[in-house]
Structures are given as C-alpha cells and as structure tokens.
Amino acid sequence: MRLLRRPMAENDFWKLIAVMNGDVDEDAVARLTEALSARRHRDVVAFQERLALALFELDRRELARQPVRFTDDPPDEDPIPLGDDMFLYLRAGIVARGRAVWQAVLAEPSLLAAGTWDECEHLLYVADEVTGDELDTKVSYETGSNERYWPAPDEPEREPWDQGHRLVYVDCRDLADPIHGEKFHEDGSTEPFVSYLPPKYISWDLIEELVLRFSKVVTLNGGLPAEVGAVQLAVTIDFGDEHQLDPVVGEPAEDDEYDVGLVRPVHVTVNAEEARHWTTDRQRSQLSALTASCVLAALPEQHPARPELTRIADDFSSAGKVLKSRLRQERVR
Structure with missing residues (x-):
C-alpha cells in the first residue's frame, strides 16, 4: 500500500543529507541509508517527500540548459545538452552536496557552467530501499514537472509533407x-x-x-x-x-x-x-x-x-x- 505523508522538516532533511559529506559515491549513499534505517517508517516516507520537493525546486529550464561538465567528462570535449534523465540525476547530485550548494545553484544558475558536477541517481532510491516499497510523493520530481519554471513550449507547425508518423x-x-x-x-x-x-x-x-x-x-x-x-x-x-x-x-x-x-x-x-x-x-x-x-x-x-x-x-x-x-x-x- 502506497501512502502519502507530510514532508520532513527542512532542517531535519538537510541534517540527514549532511551525513553524505557532500559526496555522491557508494560510501556516501551507504551512510545515508544507514542513517535512514535507524528512523521510523514514517520518517523515511517524510524524507522522500522532502527530497521530491528539493528536486522539484531545481527542476527549471534555466538550469537544464546550462552547459554542464561532469567530473568524468574528457577535458577536451564540449559539454553536451542534458537529457531529461541526466538532468534529474544532476539535480540529485546537487542535493547530495548539501543545502548550501542547493541554495547557491537556485540563486545563481550559471554556477552549473562554472565548475564540474556529479550525478547521484542512487539518492532517488534510498528511501525505497529502506522501506522495501516504492514510495509515491505529492509532487513529481521528473524533469519538466515544475510548470512554473518550464513554460509550455509552442508546438512547432509541421510542414505539409510532415503529417502522421515519420517514415x-x-x-x-x-x-x-x-x-x-x-x-x-x-x-x-x-x-x-x-x-x-x-x-x-x-x-x-x-x-x-x-x-x-x-x-x-x-x-x-x-x-x-x-x-x-x-x-x-x-x-x-x-x-x-x-x-x-x-x-x-x-x-x-x-x-x-x-x-x-x-x-x-x-x-x-x-x-x-x-x-x-x-x-x-x-x-x-x-x-x-x-x-x-x-x-x-x-x-x-x-x-x-x-x-x-x-x-x-x-x-x-x-x-x-x-x-x-x-x-x-x-x-x-
């Protein structure tokens, strides 16, 4: 049974994230998993709700369009546009680095283009693993869900030859x-x-x-x-x-x-x-x-x-x- 709960208080959430020490590797995720495992079930659900909100707040077209370079990218290659999934994993990596980094990126999107970043897909599933369930959240953190910061795109008019499915x-x-x-x-x-x-x-x-x-x-x-x-x-x-x-x-x-x-x-x-x-x-x-x-x-x-x-x-x-x-x-x- 999937239940919706109130989000964890911000201070409590960021204290838990802080056990990752700003890292995104397996050890950092393991520390967070251990910390969450010591909490009550409803606290873990509340953590996931707050995580969804933190990711939702970062879900902005202005951030998604930044030329982001990841730490494992070859230094001589230009950054490539972020796909929907990679932008989600990048947002998880930003959250994993802590409250100060999260706030700084929201305040100044160009920070993404100024340094190198890591993704942290595993952060998305920590609460699921601890509870043994797939937790629903009140807001979606999938890319493009935050409609306030993703203006509806104008559907391009298709040319006369371009009707129906493409050959x-x-x-x-x-x-x-x-x-x-x-x-x-x-x-x-x-x-x-x-x-x-x-x-x-x-x-x-x-x-x-x-x-x-x-x-x-x-x-x-x-x-x-x-x-x-x-x-x-x-x-x-x-x-x-x-x-x-x-x-x-x-x-x-x-x-x-x-x-x-x-x-x-x-x-x-x-x-x-x-x-x-x-x-x-x-x-x-x-x-x-x-x-x-x-x-x-x-x-x-x-x-x-x-x-x-x-x-x-x-x-x-x-x-x-x-x-x-x-x-x-x-x-x-």
Missing part, C-alpha cells in the same frame, strides 16, 4: 551503458529487457534532425513502397567496440513503443572510441552518411530517393566509402 526513425545507442528493466504484460507477468540511451556526446537535437531530414527525403520521393513491407524504417546506429558499417536489414515487426504498425529495422555499428572524438560537424556528416546507407539498404533499387541518399552517403565519410565499394561490387556482378 524514417533514427536511434543511437551506447552499447557500453545498458539500462536493465522489466516489461509488464496485461496478464500481470513481467520479463526482463535491456534498453540503451544515446551516447552522452550525441545530442537529441541532432538525432531529431536526422529523423526529419531522411523522412523528408523519402516522403517527397514517393514514400515507402509495398516492397519494403513496413510503414517505417527504424534505423539504429550502435556505438560499440568496432565498426560494422555494412547495414543489416531485419524483418518487419510490429512496433511496441509507438504503435505505428510494421517497421523494418536496419542497423550499423560504429567504434565508440573513435566517435567520441568527432567534432559536431563530423558527427552530423558521419551520422547522416550512416543513416543514408541504412535507408538505401532497405529501399528498392529503382526508388526515386536513391540518388539523393547516395550523395549523402558518399559525403566524405567512411560509411560512404563502404557503401561506394559495395555498389561498385554490385555493378561488377
């Missing part, structure tokens, strides 16, 4: 950073699954740019013909240990996440260590070439979009060179 979907996955979870079925059963987020150095904006660019190319050149056997091409660019740039086209399957119907998967793999050092322009050209090669692999030989896609794939990239070599071999045969 090309692009996903970038960091294979070195799996997220383990459970899939829940209507009959109450569960099964484990693994998902992946894009690498930290690849922005969501760039991925969305790829979706729009290639959906437009395919749509304005007649769309996906019946031979494709699907209503969408799902291009996956994995970042792993080695290059596998020759696209692998899978069989059409029902899309479980967005319910668009049958999608045909196509994927390639790039070497993550090499990709980590790409400049922003290099990211755009490489990922564009890889996406183009994937779309080409799934389209029929006479599709009107092929000339433009081939030009993109050949645009000074290793993916284009692989594609060009493969096309030459096909012509010889």
